[in-house]
Amino acid sequence: MSDSAESVDKFLKAATNPSLALLLDPEATVPDLKLARGQNFWLDQSFTWLVRALALGTVSTLLWIGWVIFQQAQPAIQRFGVGFLWSQDWDVGELVFGALPYIYGTLVSSAIALLLAVPIGVAVALVTSEDFLPLWVRLPFAFILELLAAIPSVIVGLWGIFVLIPFLQPIQQWLYQLLKWLPLFSTEPFGPSLLVAGIILAIMILPTIAAISREALLALPDELRSASMALGATRWETIVGALLPTSGSGILGAATLALGRALGETMAVTMVIGNSPQISLSLLDLGYTIPAVLANEFAEALDALHVGALMYLALILFVLTLLVNVAAVLMIQVVSQSRR
Numbered sequence: 001m002s003d004s005a006e007s008v009d010k011f012l013k014a015a016t017n018p019s020l021a022l023l024l025d026p027e028a029t030v031p032d033l034k035l036a037r038g039q040n041f042w043l044d045q046s047f048t049w050l051v052r053a054l055a056l057g058t059v060s061t062l063l064w065i066g067w068v069i070f071q072q073a074q075p076a077i078q079r080f081g082v083g084f085l086w087s088q089d090w091d092v093g094e095l096v097f098g099a100l101p102y103i104y105g106t107l108v109s110s111a112i113a114l115l116l117a118v119p120i121g122v123a124v125a126l127v128t129s130e131d132f133l134p135l136w137v138r139l140p141f142a143f144i145l146e147l148l149a150a151i152p153s154v155i156v157g158l159w160g161i162f163v164l165i166p167f168l169q170p171i172q173q174w175l176y177q178l179l180k181w182l183p184l185f186s187t188e189p190f191g192p193s194l195l196v197a198g199i200i201l202a203i204m205i206l207p208t209i210a211a212i213s214r215e216a217l218l219a220l221p222d223e224l225r226s227a228s229m230a231l232g233a234t235r236w237e238t239i240v241g242a243l244l245p246t247s248g249s250g251i252l253g254a255a256t257l258a259l260g261r262a263l264g265e266t267m268a269v270t271m272v273i274g275n276s277p278q279i280s281l282s283l284l285d286l287g288y289t290i291p292a293v294l295a296n297e298f299a300e301a302l303d304a305l306h307v308g309a310l311m312y313l314a315l316i317l318f319v320l321t322l323l324v325n326v327a328a329v330l331m332i333q334v335v336s337q338s339r340r
Contacts, residue, residue: 066315066318073314085316087100088101097306099312101277109198109273110262110263111198112202113201113205117203117206125214128214129218145211146210157268157272160200164196164200165196183281185284186281194282195284197272200269201269209258213250216254217247224242228241249335252331253332256325260324270296274288290317
């Protein structure tokens with residue numbers, strides 16, 4: 001065999017099986033295949049640049065949206081400044097605007113939704129991912145639950161008006177009669193309320209939490225369950241001590257995505273919250289949210305200051321959503337690093 005043929009033979013052996021090549025010839029050098037261009041090098045490079053361009057386009061679009069909202073909000077920013085955040089006045093006739101009732105309603109209704117939806121969503125994820133039920137029951141149940149996310153919010157709002165509010169009215173009245181000494185239930189309910197808005201938001205974000213948490217639990221290896229139970233843990237102890245902590249980052253991500261939707265939900269909340277710009281500790285009282293006031297007033301806003309105030313509210317909602325997502329990413333990283 002010629003020298004060139006021997007070189008080619010060594011290269012092929014090293015490329016296909018580097019360990020075998022080193023065993024046959026200890027002086028052979030193993031090529032770094034990452035530096036090889038390969039037959040589809042240009043196709044790979046084109047795909048890489050396409051992915052980079054799409055990622056850059058997404059970030060640019062996000063910054064562009066923020067810049068446009070900021071520009072449109074300039075009249076209100078220059079007129080009211082930072083005091084817009086804690087002012088409670090909203091008088092279109094006098095052109096006096098404040099954001100606090102809307103920020104309060106948005107945060108409270110979203111918090112109620114998260115408090116209700118997270119435990120129920122995680123429980124649903126456990127039931128549909130573990131073997132508590134037969135497989136022929138779990139799969140249709142998970143599929144039907146995920147279909148809830150596909151229902152338009154205006155349909156959910158109509159259901160809230162004609163079904164949920166009449167159903168909850170006796171319960172709200174019972175809470176008022178029994179617990180009216182508590183500030184949370186100190187006002188007589190009229191039907192629409194912060195509590196109803198929070199419950200309808202919980203129903204809307206429940207599929208997101210359940211579906212993502214279920215996928216996080218299904219991704220756990222069966223060896224983890226077997227190892228925990230082999231050490232003497234019960235099913236409950238395995239879930240609490242092994243499964244939920246290990247899938248905690250996934251469940252946290254699910255709650256974050258759900259909170260982002262709850263903060264920005266418009267139609268369903270507008271139809272059941274009462275649309276009253278006030279700050280009340282009572283969950284049975286009427287309320288208002290930022291998306292709701294944007295939906296109700298933007299089409300009729302004629303004065304530049306009124307439009308600017310609405311865009312200022314939109315900018316606040318934009319920043320709130322970004323902060324929630326940034327905080328969630330940081331929390332997921334902290335949780336992931338703490339388990340390493």
